[in-house]
Amino acid sequence: MRIRFWGTRGSIGVSLTSADIRDKLAQALVQASGKTFASYEEAHDYATAELDFATTHTFGGHTPCVELEPGGDEYFVCDMGSGARPFGVHVLAKQAKKPATVNIFQSHVHWDHIMGFPFFGPSYVPGTKIRIHGCHDVLEHAYRLQQAAPCFPVEFDQLMASVEFVKLEPGKPHEVAGVTVTPHLQLHSGDSYGYRFEKDGKAVVYTTDSEHKLEDRHEAESFANFFRNADIVIFDAMYALAEAISVKADWGHSSNIVGVELCQMARAKHLVLFHHEPANDDETLEGLLREAQRFEELTRGDHALKVSAAYDGMEIDL
Amino acid sequence: MNVVARRYANAVVLRVTGRLDQETCEVFRDDLTGQVDLCAREGTALILDFSGLEYVSSAGLRCLLIASRQMKAAKGRILVADMQSMVAEIFAISHFDLLFEVVPTVREALAAISAEAAAAFQRG
Numbered sequence: 227m228r229i230r231f232w233g234t235r236g237s238i239g240v241s242l243t244s245a246d247i248r249d250k251l252a253q254a255l256v257q258a259s260g261k262t263f264a265s266y267e268e269a270h271d272y273a274t275a276e277l278d279f280a281t282t283h284t285f286g287g288h289t290p291c292v293e294l295e296p297g298g299d300e301y302f303v304c305d306m307g308s309g310a311r312p313f314g315v316h317v318l319a320k321q322a323k324k325p326a327t328v329n330i331f332q333s334h335v336h337w338d339h340i341m342g343f344p345f346f347g348p349s350y351v352p353g354t355k356i357r358i359h360g361c362h363d364v365l366e367h368a369y370r371l372q373q374a375a376p377c378f379p380v381e382f383d384q385l386m387a388s389v390e391f392v393k394l395e396p397g398k399p400h401e402v403a404g405v406t407v408t409p410h411l412q413l414h415s416g417d418s419y420g421y422r423f424e425k426d427g428k429a430v431v432y433t434t435d436s437e438h439k440l441e442d443r444h445e446a447e448s449f450a451n452f453f454r455n456a457d458i459v460i461f462d463a464m465y466a467l468a469e470a471i472s473v474k475a476d477w478g479h480s481s482n483i484v485g486v487e488l489c490q491m492a493r494a495k496h497l498v499l500f501h502h503e504p505a506n507d508d509e510t511l512e513g514l515l516r517e518a519q520r521f522e523e524l525t526r527g528d529h530a531l532k533v534s535a536a537y538d539g540m541e542i543d544l
Numbered sequence: 545m546n547v548v549a550r551r552y553a554n555a556v557v558l559r560v561t562g563r564l565d566q567e568t569c570e571v572f573r574d575d576l577t578g579q580v581d582l583c584a585r586e587g588t589a590l591i592l593d594f595s596g597l598e599y600v601s602s603a604g605l606r607c608l609l610i611a612s613r614q615m616k617a618a619k620g621r622i623l624v625a626d627m628q629s630m631v632a633e634i635f636a637i638s639h640f641d642l643l644f645e646v647v648p649t650v651r652e653a654l655a656a657i658s659a660e661a662a663a664a665f666q667r668g
Contacts, residue, residue, distance in 0.1 A: 467638035517637040520633070524637075
């Protein structure tokens with residue numbers, strides 16, 4: 227199974243400014259001071275091996291959209307944030323004019339999780355089948371609403387793809403094109419749902435827009451069971467812990483530290499920090515990643531947990 | 545986990561030993577909020593002596609945050625002193641060092657409260 231991150235930012239899209247790019251270039255030049263490179267490849271290798279991630283990359287700015295490639299002809303994607311636009315470009319290129327079948331799994335219908343759908347190219351291709359899976363009664367209403375006048379020029383009914391809304395039941399495993407999908411209720415304004423995807427002995431959990439009340443042992447155990455032995459847990463780590471439980475308590479999001487603790491309880495293998503705070507720059511996000519990695523080291527028992535931070539364009543092969 | 549309170553003039557030092565995690569945080573929270581109530585009523589500061597604290601989890605940190613809010617509402621003062629290196633690192637990693645007044649030793653914490661508290665500590 228392959229996981230491809232098309233959008234990793236929470237709440238609202240962000241992009242690097244020209245000043246940000248100039249700063250990164252200046253930092254790279256200072257760090258490379260005195261070195262000479264005979265070719266582009268040599269410079270590229272140096273940048274990859276020697277420079278910080280925050281200097282050579284950006285975590286990216288599209289709102290949530292994560293593709294799962296479980297094998298087979300059908301597409302699987304979690305959420306339709308603004309990352310759905312480049313995801314759609316990818317689908318169209320891969321399909322080479324052949325209509326696609328796309329299974330969308332919707333965590334909830336807040337705008338940052340559906341805003342990319344009107345720009346999702348395959349929905350304008352006749353013969354495309356789109357199934358939008360979710361647990362909310364308002365799923366179809368929300369999708370139609372954002373394409374209703376005066377907000378968008380193309381009405382939902384004008385889409386060329388056939389779009390079906392599929393209601394899933396939380397806590398119950400569902401078979402979708404050979405993949406077992408289990409939704410899990412999460413704490414967020416208007417509710418949100420995480421999804422556990424299982425195929426061929428591999429398990430991926432997508433759990434975003436989910437706040438955890440730390441003193442509630444039953445809640446922690448319920449999530450540990452949901453994450454149990456997962457190969458990957460894509461986790462809402464919008465804030466540092468102090469922020470998440472003080473000024474931003476009840477905002478419906480979690481922290482890097484709680485992600486580590488729940489994954490340790492669940493004996494998950496790889497935690498991927500996700501739904502990055504739009505106010506955080508690349509250095510801050512890299513700092514939050516390092517802090518989570520250090521916390522994992524400090525608190526590690528007999529089970530090591532890998533910790534990464536998602537960025538737009540990141541791919542993970544299981 | 546064990547909690548022992550001792551008063552020095554206008555300050556109470558709460559010595560916490562053991563691990564503060566999901567298993568122990570409920571009992572600790574009750575102890576702590578009780579102490580904060582008492583301090584608020586008597587107008588004394590509270591110093592958390594963490595020299596014997598081996599570990600603190602996010603659930604434990606939340607207990608501390610609740611106590612801090614309670615103390616702030618009463619316009620009181622709460623300080624954290626003498627953390628072991630691992631606990632100090634967890635404080636920094638979780639950004640709790642930005643929420644609490646952290647001082648290296650109990651002696652310095654008492655001196656920050658009042659000369660009387662520091663003198664009472666000196667006398668033993």
